[in-house]
Amino acid sequence: MGNDKIHLNRQHLHYLLKQMLRIRRFEERCVTLYSEEKIRGFLHLYNGEEAIAVGVMQALNQDDAVLATYREHGHALARGLSMTSIMAEMFGKQSGCSGGRGGSMHLFDDKLRFFGGNAIVAGALPLAVGLALADKMQQRQLVTCCIFGEGAVAEGEFHESLNLAKLWQLPILFICENNLYAMGTALEIEESNQKIHLKAASYGMTSQVINGMNVIDVEAAAKLACSAIRQGDGPHFIECRTYRFRGHSMFDTQLYRQNSEIEAWKLKGPIVQLTHWLTENKQLTNTELQAIEQDVDAEIEEAVQTADKASVEPVADIFKHLYAEAPHE
Amino acid sequence: MSEVTFREAFKAAIVEALNDDPRVFLMGEDVGHYGGCYAVSKGLIDQFGTQRIIDTPLSESGFVGAGIGAAMGGMLPIVEVMTVNFSLLALDQIINNAATLRHMSAGQIAVPLVIRMACGAGKQLAAQHSHSFEGFYAHVPGLKVLYPGTIADARYMLKMALADPNPVIIFEHVMLYNQSAELAENNDIAPMEKAVIRKTGSDLSIITWGGCLYKAVAAAEQLQEQGFSIEVVDLRCLRPLDRETIIDSVQRTHKALIVDESWKSVGMSAEISATIAEQAFWYLDAPIRRVCSIEVPFPYAGHLEQACIPQIEQIVAVALEMLTTAIPSEQVTL
Ligand SMILES: Cc1ncc(C[n+]2csc(CCOP(=O)(O)OP(=O)(O)O)c2C)c(N)n1
Numbered sequence: 001m002g003n004d005k006i007h008l009n010r011q012h013l014h015y016l017l018k019q020m021l022r023i024r025r026f027e028e029r030c031v032t033l034y035s036e037e038k039i040r041g042f043l044h045l046y047n048g049e050e051a052i053a054v055g056v057m058q059a060l061n062q063d064d065a066v067l068a069t070y071r072e073h074g075h076a077l078a079r080g081l082s083m084t085s086i087m088a089e090m091f092g093k094q095s096g097c098s099g100g101r102g103g104s105m106h107l108f109d110d111k112l113r114f115f116g117g118n119a120i121v122a123g124a125l126p127l128a129v130g131l132a133l134a135d136k137m138q139q140r141q142l143v144t145c146c147i148f149g150e151g152a153v154a155e156g157e158f159h160e161s162l163n164l165a166k167l168w169q170l171p172i173l174f175i176c177e178n179n180l181y182a183m184g185t186a187l188e189i190e191e192s193n194q195k196i197h198l199k200a201a202s203y204g205m206t207s208q209v210i211n212g213m214n215v216i217d218v219e220a221a222a223k224l225a226c227s228a229i230r231q232g233d234g235p236h237f238i239e240c241r242t243y244r245f246r247g248h249s250m251f252d253t254q255l256y257r258q259n260s261e262i263e264a265w266k267l268k269g270p271i272v273q274l275t276h277w278l279t280e281n282k283q284l285t286n287t288e289l290q291a292i293e294q295d296v297d298a299e300i301e302e303a304v305q306t307a308d309k310a311s312v313e314p315v316a317d318i319f320k321h322l323y324a325e326a327p328h329e
Numbered sequence: 330m331s332e333v334t335f336r337e338a339f340k341a342a343i344v345e346a347l348n349d350d351p352r353v354f355l356m357g358e359d360v361g362h363y364g365g366c367y368a369v370s371k372g373l374i375d376q377f378g379t380q381r382i383i384d385t386p387l388s389e390s391g392f393v394g395a396g397i398g399a400a401m402g403g404m405l406p407i408v409e410v411m412t413v414n415f416s417l418l419a420l421d422q423i424i425n426n427a428a429t430l431r432h433m434s435a436g437q438i439a440v441p442l443v444i445r446m447a448c449g450a451g452k453q454l455a456a457q458h459s460h461s462f463e464g465f466y467a468h469v470p471g472l473k474v475l476y477p478g479t480i481a482d483a484r485y486m487l488k489m490a491l492a493d494p495n496p497v498i499i500f501e502h503v504m505l506y507n508q509s510a511e512l513a514e515n516n517d518i519a520p521m522e523k524a525v526i527r528k529t530g531s532d533l534s535i536i537t538w539g540g541c542l543y544k545a546v547a548a549a550e551q552l553q554e555q556g557f558s559i560e561v562v563d564l565r566c567l568r569p570l571d572r573e574t575i576i577d578s579v580q581r582t583h584k585a586l587i588v589d590e591s592w593k594s595v596g597m598s599a600e601i602s603a604t605i606a607e608q609a610f611w612y613l614d615a616p617i618r619r620v621c622s623i624e625v626p627f628p629y630a631g632h633l634e635q636a637c638i639p640q641i642e643q644i645v646a647v648a649l650e651m652l653t654t655a656i657p658s659e660q661v662t663l
Contacts, residue, residue: 065402099435108434115401115438120425126391127426130398130406137354137380137404157421160391167386321436322470324494 006058006219010283016058016215017278018292020050020271023074025296026083027246029304030073030090034250038308039090041103042119046074048213048245051270052177053078055218056145059173059226065113065131065144067124070105071177071244072117075147081109087303093310099321100313121182122152125161132170132235143229147175150239151182153196162235166203169234173225174200176239177212183248184256200237212240213270245269333512335505338483339369339445343407346491347377350405353491356383356392357409366411367447367506393419393444397427397496400442405491413448413462413500420465427496428471442496443487449502449540449590450638456626459634461590463500463539464597467567473497473522474567478542480510481518482565489521497521502540502590522566524574530560533648534578536601537588538564541639545588548644557652567597575601576609583614584651588639593621615651620644 006012027045034043046053053074060066060079068075076086081097089096090104098108098117106117115131118124128146135142152158153176165172176196180187187194200207206228210221218240225236243265247254254262266272278284313320333341346353355370355377361384364371374382385392389410396408410416416423423444430438450459467474473495477483483505490497519525527542528549537545542563549559562578564571579585585605589598598619605617620639627637 096435098433098437101435102433106433108437110434110437116430116434118426120421123394123421123425126394126422127398127401129391130395130400131402132398133395134399134402134404137399138402157390157394160386160388161394163386164388164391164395321432321434323473324431324436324439 006216006223008216013274013278013283014288014292016054016219017271017274017284018296019054019078020215020274021292021296022083022299023050023053023077024271025300026073026077029300033090033304039104040092041105042070043104043250044071044248045246046071046244048265048269049177049179049242050074051215051218052147052175052212052240052242055215056147056173056175056222058219059222060143060145063113064142065115065128066147067115067128067131067144068117068147069121069124069149070117070119071149072107073104076107076109076114076117079109079114080112081107081114083299083303084306085109087307088310091307091310092312093307094313095310101321122148122155122157124148125152125157128172129161129164129170132165132172133168136168136170141230143171143173143226145173145175147177149182150176150178150180150187150196151185151190153199154190162200162203162205162237165235166205169232171229172235173222173229174235174237175222176237177242178239179242179244181244181248181256184252186256197237197239205235205237206233207237207239209239209241212242213268213273215270215274243268331512332509333480334507334509335480335483335501336367336369336507338480338512339487339501340371340373342484342487343370343373344376346407346487347373347381350491352403352405353407354381354383354404355407355409356385356396358385358387358411360384360409365409367501367503369501369506370409389415389418390422394422394426396442396444397422397430397440400440400496401430401438406442407487407491408442408444410444410446412458413446414457414460416444416446416462423466423472423496423498424469428469431495432471439494440496441491441494443490444496444498446498446500447503448500449504450622450627450634451504453629453631453634455629459627461540461622463567464591464600466498467570467597467600469568471496472568474500475521475565476500476539476567477565478505478539478563479527480512484512485518486521493521500539504540508543519565522569522571524562524564524566524571526560526574526578527563528559528561530558531582532558533584533586533652534560534562534582535586535588535644535648536562536564536575536578538567539590541588541590544639544641544644547641548648551641551645552648552652557648559648570600570604572604572608575604579605579609580612583612585613585617586644586648586651587617587619588644589619589621590638591622592624593619594624596621618647618651620647
């Protein structure tokens with residue numbers, strides 16, 4: 001992690017594929033767990049968008065900060081949160097990464113500087129501004145990476161935050177996951193100008209649109225942006241064009257789009273594309289792919305079993321963590 | 330002892346905080362070059378520079394959220410929101426983020442932030458600049474809500490708020506800024522979450538806070554001249570609420586009168602009434618009474634504005650009714 005240049009060797013490509021597969025298979029397992037009522041609440045899956053989380057995380061160092069949305073399982077997994085702690089959280093268990101208080105939409109890990117999981121559209125953007133401000137004030141050469149959907153662009157907080165970020169030249173990498181729908185509202189119905197990267201450019205920051213279905217493109221763009229940010233170039237903005245293969249949440253009947261559209265996008269999916277390219281170019285054998293898949297499945301199985309067996313927080317602890325008791329040092 | 334204004338006290342507290350800890354900075358609209366909307370931070374930008382006295386654009390949600398993020402990132406921000414009314418644009422950040430992040434992350438995320446806001450009526454600023462919304466914030470677990478009503482609290486509460494590892498909101502009543510009072514050096518004041526008895530008495534408890542405190546004390550003094558012994562309880566902190574001190578006082582005086590500059594319905598005074606009814610009902614010798622603001626958006630015209638908010642004469646009149654008869658002569662619901 002953290003190198004400016006990307007190393008397109010076989011090993012790295014296998015690694016990227018595996019990370020995407022971890023997310024995809026995890027999400028698919030969540031669907032069954034949801035119907036088994038092991039997971040409750042809102043559940044937003046990331047299928048189709050894996051290349052963004054995986055690509056972007058390659059550009060970040062251990063102590064950079066990450067903020068994401070309610071569709072953040074993929075970001076959390078790619079960031080390095082253990083699958084077990086994420087699964088336990090979704091099961092509402094004490095060992096979950098948020099102690100069972102957050103659930104699917106509020107995954108946190110302060111050691112990995114993963115600051116959510118935020119279920120308010122655009123709610124994390126001002127926080128990213130503040131985290132980056134704190135880094136700048138304390139002369140830390142860190143990047144704050146803030147990931148959000150194109151739906152957030154219509155909120156005032158998006159514009160307030162971009163303005164502040166550029167005004168104060170803050171080290172923020174804005175990643176817009178433009179999957180063309182905000183719940184069931186298509187981009188054309190929602191945005192006066194559908195070229196979202198231009199909105200960011202209008203604030204004077206470097207901004208671009210890329211193919212969010214290609215993990216290499218995402219990694220390359222994120223690395224270049226991060227290295228510019230680390231050199232003091234201020235905020236950068238990347239609009240990633242992508243598509244979510246499943247509904248907005250488990251309750252979505254998808255009346256707003258055609259099946260044919262979904263199927264067409266699935267052919268462009270990040271995992272099929274990379275797998276296809278690797279096999280075409282003799283960089284991935286069937287045996288290797290199966291080994292990766294087996295690894296992933298074992299990891300998921302282990303996470304599910306552990307989460308299932310984990311204990312729940314006693315109700316008596318409900319007030320724990322409402323307020324900190326000890327004065328901070 | 331020397332006389333200082335509330336404005337000077339608030340300012341001295343900020344200066345002390347900036348001098349004491351390099352992580353502290355002040356951020357808000359017009360806090361720097363303009364000198365602060367109510368001149369609290371006048372001159373600080375010359376003393377501390379633009380890195381620590383930060384003028385923000387008009388983006389309440391943006392800069393309050395940035396304050397939360399900066400607190401998460403290891404700083405100790407003091408965010409000023411010009412007027413409590415404008416903080417409604419930042420409600421999302423304050424309630425959905427500042428108040429929830431620690432609990433939702435099982436204690437992993439700390440938000441050691443202080444938000445200061447001017448509030449209150451009396452300057453004929455009409456409905457969009459005069460309201461008292463401390464009760465809104467006091468409604469929310471995860472926040473702490475302070476409202477200094479004495480010069481010592483104005484001077485020293487910020488220090489306690491900054492030492493507290495949680496998001497703390499401090500209200501500053503605009504009519505107090507110019508008031509002055511004696512301030513002892515190194516004042517030893519009660520912990521910020523404790524209610525304080527400002528005047529002891531045995532016949533009736535007036536329970537109030539912030540901008541109404543001096544009115545309650547003045548009313549108590551007038552009643553004293555008429556031979557009644559009135560206790561004045563200054564809540565100081567509306568969340569967490571020091572219910573013990575309220576109940577304790579009412580158990581001694583047997584009568585409770587609440588004075589609140591906000592509206593009566595569904596407000597802070599209702600919460601205090603309910604607390605007394607739940608925990609001290611059998612000690613009461615008279616129905617609980619409340620002097621609150623009239624339930625309209627506060628008007629501009631001076632006489633109308635004054636008619637809206639609690640006045641000393643009104644407090645005295647209601648107290649006298651309670652002291653002379655157990656049954657209120659009129660039960661007007663405004
Ligand atoms: C402030 C706010 N308004 C509305 C919602 C309900 N809501 C949740 S997700 C969503 C759509 C967001 O779409 P987008 O930002 O494009 O992200 P995506 O879900 O496509 O990843 C809406 C309207 C919300 N959570 N927060």
